[in-house]
Amino acid sequence: MAHYVDSEVGRLVTVLLHRPGPELARLTPRNSDSLLFDAIPWVGRAQEEHDAFAAALRDRGVEVLYLSALLAETLAIDEARTELTGLVLADPRLGDTLRRRVSDHLSYLDPAGLSDVLIAGLAHEELRVRTGGLVYTLMDQHDFIIDPLPNLLFTRDSSAWVRDRAVVSSLAMPARRRETTLLHTIYRHHPRFAGTQLVYEPTLESVEGGDVLLLAPGVLAVGVGERTTPAGAERLARKVFAEGLAHTILVVPIAQERATMHLDTIVTMVDVDAVLMYPNLADALVAYTVVAGEDGEPQVDGPAPFLRAAADAMDLDALRVIDTGLDPVTAEREQWDDGNNTLAIEPRLCVAYERNVGTNAQLERAGIEVIPIPGSELGSGRGGPRCMSCPMVRDPLKLPG
Numbered sequence: 193m194a195h196y197v198d199s200e201v202g203r204l205v206t207v208l209l210h211r212p213g214p215e216l217a218r219l220t221p222r223n224s225d226s227l228l229f230d231a232i233p234w235v236g237r238a239q240e241e242h243d244a245f246a247a248a249l250r251d252r253g254v255e256v257l258y259l260s261a262l263l264a265e266t267l268a269i270d271e272a273r274t275e276l277t278g279l280v281l282a283d284p285r286l287g288d289t290l291r292r293r294v295s296d297h298l299s300y301l302d303p304a305g306l307s308d309v310l311i312a313g314l315a316h317e318e319l320r321v322r323t324g325g326l327v328y329t330l331m332d333q334h335d336f337i338i339d340p341l342p343n344l345l346f347t348r349d350s351s352a353w354v355r356d357r358a359v360v361s362s363l364a365m366p367a368r369r370r371e372t373t374l375l376h377t378i379y380r381h382h383p384r385f386a387g388t389q390l391v392y393e394p395t396l397e398s399v400e401g402g403d404v405l406l407l408a409p410g411v412l413a414v415g416v417g418e419r420t421t422p423a424g425a426e427r428l429a430r431k432v433f434a435e436g437l438a439h440t441i442l443v444v445p446i447a448q449e450r451a452t453m454h455l456d457t458i459v460t461m462v463d464v465d466a467v468l469m470y471p472n473l474a475d476a477l478v479a480y481t482v483v484a485g486e487d488g489e490p491q492v493d494g495p496a497p498f499l500r501a502a503a504d505a506m507d508l509d510a511l512r513v514i515d516t517g518l519d520p521v522t523a524e525r526e527q528w529d530d531g532n533n534t535l536a537i538e539p540r541l542c543v544a545y546e547r548n549v550g551t552n553a554q555l556e557r558a559g560i561e562v563i564p565i566p567g568s569e570l571g572s573g574r575g576g577p578r579c580m581s582c583p584m585v586r587d588p589l590k591l592p593g
């Protein structure tokens with residue numbers, strides 16, 4: 193199976209999603225901040241919304257893969273099972289006694305059951321033991337023995353594909369770090385990905401998929417801010433240059449704030465030469481242009497206005513810019529609600545949250561067809577259709593002219 197992605201907008205063939213499940217039911221007012229949710233989602237409704245998202249993609253001929261199914265299939269392989277349970281059991285919080293109890297508990301689970309626990313976590317009350325030692329005894333009943341992964345929903349961030357290589361992210365926030373161990377094991381053990389080379393690994397400097405945009409074949413934009421660090425962008429640049437996956441990387445500083453946690457919260461592509469962009473930042477955004485020097489080391493030029501640097505790198509006269517929202521206040525509201533965060537199915541066709549009516553009208557006016565999906569519950573984690581999807585196959589982009 194050839195996985196291949198060289199743009200944001202080439203016809204989408206295969207995408208990885210995660211249908212949210214019991215891990216969302218772990219969110220409480222007590223833990224939602226540290227688990228990176230702004231509200232407590234209604235789980236059943238979030239699942240309905242997600243099913244509508246998956247159906248919209250399937251209706252357009254896209255193959256939808258589910259992360260939990262890939263994980264369960266991977267866990268049927270002994271080596272993968274040993275690797276992932278080993279990582280969970282290595283948590284120093286457990287101590288030896290509780291570690292033995294957890295190990296016993298996991299050993300009785302079939303691959304699907306183990307997949308469920310690795311995603312939804314294990315609560316204190318779910319581990320029924322007569323004696324769990326000091327650690328179990330002193331744990332609060334609200335504590336988790338294995339932390340849940342509610343942000344697995346945002347499959348964009350934990351991995352991304354650049355041409356035929358997988359970038360397994362190194363996630364910045366403690367609440368998300370274990371997500372990448374699942375992807376790392378899936379890509380190295382699941383038969384579907386046999387022979388896949390990894391360009392990035394979870395132990396390296398922070399890089400998150402939401403910050404990586406494939407502006408055009410050979411041209412990447414990488415946001416650096418709350419999540420991806422300059423060191424991560426530099427490491428990624430060195431790797432993609434060494435493997436001939438790109439000739440130019442635009443490194444784009446973004447404010448270290450929740451509203452702009454990833455580059456794809458302020459800019460996404462909707463056509464080969466058009467971006468949907470948060471107007472309150474459009475003019476201020478700059479980019480450093482990074483190319484490979486003769487010694488293979490990244491060479492940095494700039495800064496220059498982002499839109500100018502991007503057009504130059506993409507060999508365009510200019511990028512067409514469509515504004516999020518109609519006025520500064522609507523723009524700010526709709527940017528917060530992921531109005532910017534569209535997923536292109538092909539040039540001029542994208543999926544967007546229905547609630548962002550001003551932005552979606554702007555898109556339609558600019559000739560971009562919008563497939564609206566509900567997202568009132570899904571959005572409580574602050575992520576839209578692009579965040580919730582990891583394209584694995586897109587048709588190679590044919591550039592105009």
Ligand SMILES: NC(=O)NCCC[C@H](N)C(=O)O
Nearest residue numbers: 228346402454573574575579
């Ligand atoms: N690419 C994205 O912007 N992904 C959204 C991630 C939301 C998640 N609650 C987080 O804070 O990481």
